[in-house]
Amino acid sequence: MNAPQVNTETLTMRRRFKAPRERVFNAFTDLNALREWWGPEGMDLPEAALDLKVGGAYDFHMRNAEGGIHRVHGTYVEIEAPERLVFTWQWVRDEPTAKMLITLTFHDLGNETELELVQEKMPDAESVAAHQGGWTSSFNCLDQYLAG
Numbered sequence: 001m002n003a004p005q006v007n008t009e010t011l012t013m014r015r016r017f018k019a020p021r022e023r024v025f026n027a028f029t030d031l032n033a034l035r036e037w038w039g040p041e042g043m044d045l046p047e048a049a050l051d052l053k054v055g056g057a058y059d060f061h062m063r064n065a066e067g068g069i070h071r072v073h074g075t076y077v078e079i080e081a082p083e084r085l086v087f088t089w090q091w092v093r094d095e096p097t098a099k100m101l102i103t104l105t106f107h108d109l110g111n112e113t114e115l116e117l118v119q120e121k122m123p124d125a126e127s128v129a130a131h132q133g134g135w136t137s138s139f140n141c142l143d144q145y146l147a148g
Contacts, residue, residue: 025082
């Protein structure tokens with residue numbers, strides 16, 4: 001019998017945005033704001049739902065340029081507006097996927113915000129690299145949204 005896979009990889013990223021902390025936090029917690037920027041470049045969010053409370057769930061359907069849907073869902077674990085947001089992250093696919101944990105910490109720098117992302121319980125280094133690319137591209141979209 002195979003031993004269960006242990007998810008031990010962690011991704012840590014930091015990004016500075018030219019917007020106050022409350023506005024950056026709101027971009028992650030307001031459904032209308034999320035629809036404007038969420039997902040890597042070239043993707044949109046045609047379907048999304050969130051129940052912003054501890055124990056509440058979110059469900060996002062990201063669509064790529066070819067029309068393919070990438071669905072992710074999770075549960076909010078901790079909400080400390082506008083400093084911290086913690087939620088689970090799990091891709092919805094035919095086969096079971098890792099249930100990861102994301103912690104976003106919003107550091108107040110006056111008219112700017114440093115966002116720290118820690119994504120834990122990732123299955124392997126390949127997943128870390130893929131998510132790093134996805135988050136980098138998504139943060140580019142967030143940067144454009146916040147500049148608008």
